Amino acid sequence: MEYEIFDLGDVSLQSGVTLPNAFLAYKTYGILNEKKDNVIVYPTAFGDQHVQNEWLIGSGMALDPEKYFIIVPNLLGNGLSSSPSNTLPPFDRANFPQVTIYDNVKLQHRLITEKFGIQKIALVVGWSMGGIQAFQWGASYPEMVERIAPFAGIAKPWPHTFVVLNGMKAALLSAVGFDSNKQNQLTFADMRAVGRVYAGWGLSHAFYREELYREMGFDSLEDFVAGVWEDSFMKMDPHNVLAMLWTGQHADISANPLYNGDFDKALKSIRALACIMPGSTDLFCTADDNEYEAKLIPNAVFKPIPSIWGHFAGRGINSADNQFIDDNIKHLLARSTNG
Known part of the structure; x- marks a missing residue:
């Protein structure tokens, strides 16, 4: 690269x-x-x-x-x-x-x-x-x-966007019992839950209803969630993700x-x-x-x-x-x- x-x-x-x-x-x-x-x-x-x-x-x-x-x-x-x-x-x-x-x-x-x-x-x-x-x-x-x-x-x-990002953050922090002193114990594997949470927000109801993931080569909903969402998020460093989530949650152009x-x-x-x-x-x-x-x-x-x-x-x-x-x-x- x-x-x-x-x-x-x-x-x-x-x-x-x-x-x-x-x-x-x-x-x-x-x-x-x-x-x-x-x-x-x-x-x-x-x-x-x-x-x-x-x-x-x-x-x-x-x-x-x-x-x-x-x-x-x-x-x-x-x-x-x-x-x-x-x-x-x-x-x-x-x-x-x-x-x-x-x-x-x-x-x-x-x-x-x-x-x-x-x-x-x-x-x-x-x-x-x-x-x-x-x-x-x-x-x-x-x-x-x-x-x-x-x-x-x-x-x-906007408030709803903030809540969505908070849900992703919570999925990650739950791995260390929401203890801020234990955040350095987070691993790439702990990102699995974050991918699962984001899977529901990244794409629309109609995308899932019409099973468009089949066009991407996935035979089932479970394969798609595991193969795209879990896989991509588990490649991300959890501390980098927390840093970017904070940036996203406080990204008001007037702040x-x-x-x-x-x-x-x-x-x-x-x-x-x-x-x-x-x-x-x-x-x-x-x-x-x-x-x-x-x-x-x-x-x-x-x-x-x-x-x-x-x-x-x-x-x-x-x-x-x-x-x-x-x-x-x-x-x-x-x-x-x-x-």
Whole structure:
């Protein structure tokens, strides 16, 4: 897995904690042009690394590396950027500091300005927690970001979203009897229950009712849950997962000194042309939540993905959903930001 590291030095986080020797792992696709105005930033989602974003990058697609310079920064806590699994004591494992989406975007801004000297971003795009980062980019750097395209991602964890993430967290912490002093005893095997919990939220009622998992090569519901959900979650470090869950639960784009918790103001401050694409059957980053957000962003269009793939309409699995996302991003990139 080829990627690069941007050393950030000692970073002062929003929490007030200083994370020593912090770093961002990132990968780039394409070539930065002379004017440095062909830039697309595509942050990773919860549990994902840059390779999981590559389905949306390719010749002839909206994110075409022959036209654009695409930067994929890895989320803090995902195992490649600074994370519980790769940080030295005293900030290793359960002692890793709390990191916000605001922190992530601030550090990505450093990468983009210090490493590449970029002052304008044509587009910030992302799925799920990558979508929240797209909203945050628009709110944190309204002068710099020309377009945003969050898909199956919301601008804050609405109460129901918070509860869903809490359920995943509880499934993991139950393995150590909810004793915070025993969190370092958690193992990869303890992630099995988390996968089972998420299986009910990642996809829609209709997906399961119509047994679409058969199209993915699974003969039964049990095989699908074990083969996809258990398997993928048991490959994740439990401490990284807890760190990312905390980030997700506190990912309000207004929870920072710029907006002091005024969510509506943060949305209204986004100047970027925006294409907001929820999954029409997403159970925990709902189209209703996104619709509220889109109405407050001055230059937003609201384009739900007509899909029964739930949250995973944005995951690059179903070709019709992929085409819908790609087409809408192409349309967004074709819109002029002048005037």
